[in-house]
Amino acid sequence: MTRTLTILGIESSCDDTAAAVVRGVPDGATILxxxxxxxxxxxxxxxxxxxxxxxxxxxxxxxxxxxxxxxxANLSLDDIDAVAVTAGxxxxxxxxxxxxxxxGISAATGKPLIGVNHLAGHALTPRLTDRVPFPYLMLLVSxxxxxxxxxxxxxxxxxxxxxxxxAPGEAFDKAARLLGLPQPGGPAVQAAAETGNPARFAxxxxxxxxxxxxxxxxxxxxxxxxxxDACIADKGGLTRxxxxxxxxxxxxxxxxxxxxxxxxxxDLYLAKTPPHATLAVAGGVAANTEIRAALTxxxxxxxxxxxxxxxxLCTDNAAMIAYAGLCRFAVGDQDGLALSARPRWPLDTRAxxxxxxxxxxxxx
Ligand code: KG4
Ligand code: ZN
Numbered sequence: 001m002t003r004t005l006t007i008l009g010i011e012s013s014c015d016d017t018a019a020a021v022v023r024g025v026p027d028g029a030t031i032l033x034x035x036x037x038x039x040x041x042x043x044x045x046x047x048x049x050x051x052x053x054x055x056x057x058x059x060x061x062x063x064x065x066x067x068x069x070x071x072x073a074n075l076s077l078d079d080i081d082a083v084a085v086t087a088g089x090x091x092x093x094x095x096x097x098x099x100x101x102x103x104g105i106s107a108a109t110g111k112p113l114i115g116v117n118h119l120a121g122h123a124l125t126p127r128l129t130d131r132v133p134f135p136y137l138m139l140l141v142s143x144x145x146x147x148x149x150x151x152x153x154x155x156x157x158x159x160x161x162x163x164x165x166x167a168p169g170e171a172f173d174k175a176a177r178l179l180g181l182p183q184p185g186g187p188a189v190q191a192a193a194e195t196g197n198p199a200r201f202a203x204x205x206x207x208x209x210x211x212x213x214x215x216x217x218x219x220x221x222x223x224x225x226x227x228x229d230a231c232i233a234d235k236g237g238l239t240r241x242x243x244x245x246x247x248x249x250x251x252x253x254x255x256x257x258x259x260x261x262x263x264x265x266x267d268l269y270l271a272k273t274p275p276h277a278t279l280a281v282a283g284g285v286a287a288n289t290e291i292r293a294a295l296t297x298x299x300x301x302x303x304x305x306x307x308x309x310x311x312x313l314c315t316d317n318a319a320m321i322a323y324a325g326l327c328r329f330a331v332g333d334q335d336g337l338a339l340s341a342r343p344r345w346p347l348d349t350r351a352x353x354x355x356x357x358x359x360x361x362x363x364x
Contacts, residue, residue, distance in 0.1 A: 002026065002330050008080045008105070009322025010066065012098035013090025013118045014144060015039040015049045017061040018318035019069035021080065022128070026154060026327045029128055033072035034312070034319040035065045040184070047177055055093025062101045069318070077109050082334065084325020087115030088342030090144075095341040103337055112334040114325040119347045121320035123151050126280040128323040129309040133276045136307070137269040139262055139295070142283030142315070143169030143184070148213050148265040149347065154327035159348040160265045161213025168254050168285045171217040175224055175250050179243050189247045190288055196241075196248025201227050203253040205260070213265045215257055224250050251290050259294040266302055280307040286314045 002025045011018040020034040039057050043049050070076060085102035088095055099115070106113035122140050126132035135152040137160075147162030166174070169186055176185025181192060203223050206216040224246065231242050238246075262279065270277060279299050285291060286308055299306040313319060328334070 005081045005326050005329060006032075006075070006079055007114075007322040007326045007329065008066070008069065008077075008083045009116075009318040009320075009325060010062065010083065010085040010098045010102050011118070011121070011316055011318040011321045012058040012062055012094045013086045013088070014094065014316055015043060015054050016316040017058045017065050018316065019062070019065040020318035020322050021069055021073040021075060022319055022322035022326055024326070026127070026330050028131065029323055029326055031128070031319045032075070033069045034317055035068045035072065036312070036317055037061050037065050044183060047183065048173070049091070051091045051093055054091055055097060058094045058097035062097050066101065066105070077105065077111070080111060082112040082114055082325065082329050084114040084116050084322050084329070086118045086121065086321050087335075087339055088117065088345035090118055090343065092341060092343040095343070099339060099341045103339065107337060112329065113337065113339055114328050114333070115335045115339045116321045116324045116328070117345050117347055118321070119145065119345075120155075120157070121324045122282040123149050123157060123347065124154060124324050124327060125282050125309050125313055125320045126278070126307045127154075128320065129313055130307055132278050132280060132307055135269075135272065135274050136278040136280050137265055139258070139265070139279065139281045139286075140283050141168050141258065141281065141285035141291075143167055143173065143285075145283060146215060146217075148261070150269055154324070154331075157347040159346075159351040160268055161215065161261065163215045163217060164207075165216050165218040166221065168217055168258065169283070171221050171254065172285065174221045175247070178221075178225055178228055179238070179246060181243075181247075184284070186285060186288060189251060190290070192244050193248040193251045193290070194244075196244030196246070198248040198252035200245040201249040203227065203249050205253055205257050208257065208260055213261050213268070215261050217254070217257070220250070220253055251288070255288070255290045255294045258291055259298055262295060262298055266298070266304060270302065270304070276305065277303065278305040278307050280309075282309060282314050284315045287311050
């Protein structure tokens with residue numbers, strides 16, 4: 001039987017500085033503490049995450065969140081078995097801040113160091129929150145990532161498809177900027193769409209006419225820009241209703257793309273006759289009610305369970321990093337102090353690389 005492990009996790013790959021303590025075994029772990037220090041206010045004036053500002057803020061805050069996470073868990077560094085840290089993919093300056101902090105802890109205490117792939121953290125979250133049995137299908141949709149993963153074990157990920165350009169969250173953020181709505185764009189677009197008519201503007205569903213699970217969102221953003229400009233040219237400006245209709249039409253297009261591509265990914269997954277078929281989502285965009293509703297309907301139609309972790313564990317956090325580290329450490333895996341930070345780090349190294357860089361690092 002695997003012994004109970006207590007793991008300190010550190011996350012700093014994008015715009016959240018986070019630390020957490022998780023205790024347990026791979027088949028049943030508990031979050032003892034999870035502290036997230038966001039940077040939204042620091043980047044608000046720039047229309048996106050500024051890597052240099054993010055890196056500096058991580059370097060300033062990482063020690064503090066580690067201390068807070070240990071205090072909240074009522075533990076000291078003596079009580080932990082190992083320290084797990086996001087080693088990529090992500091903005092390199094931020095990743096380095098976390099990795100250097102974790103190395104410092106490891107060097108000072110002699111505790112083992114485990115480098116974790118940020119995407120593995122997201123992809124294993126359904127195991128941490130709900131012990132979802134392997135294999136499950138994961139749709140990871142955030143501001144920096146969008147991919148379908150077949151998760152067959154703690155280190156066994158097969159990418160079935162992903163975005164070839166923007167991530168959906170990035171597209172929501174750009175849509176909000178085009179329409180004069182605040183950042184982060186997803187919640188603002190969703191709120192405006194509530195009173196809008198999703199059928200008023202015919203926006204494209206890129207790549208739906210092609211087979212497979214790859215997606216594209218950048219053409220949708222350009223189409224929104226053209227539609228907005230045509231509307232302004234026609235009437236001399238945008239009314240509140242125009243804005244709501246543009247948001248609703250945009251949101252419906254994203255939901256349609258994700259639902260149709262999920263249907264295809266589900267077909268591939270269900271063909272393997274998994275005993276407990278589950279589609280799980282993670283990432284900030286998984287908070288969108290229209291997208292959730294579309295995926296819930298799809299799952300009901302195919303007799304598949306739908307799993308969506310609580311929002312705080314969908315978005316970036318260190319509990320998922322601690323848990324992914326726990327899964328590696330439980331089977332004797334660890335890294336030495338030579339651990340490197342990696343801006344790009346695909347989870348499925350057998351899959352061909354996707355196009356596009358993305359503002360928040362690799363869409364690996
Ligand atoms: O996972 P996350 O917190 O950070 C990373 O990207 O790593 O995701 C943030 C993204 C932002 O682009 C934000 O606009 C989007 O998630 N988002 C949403 C909603 N809430 C957050 N997108 C659509 N609808 C929402 N309700
Ligand atoms: Zn993330």
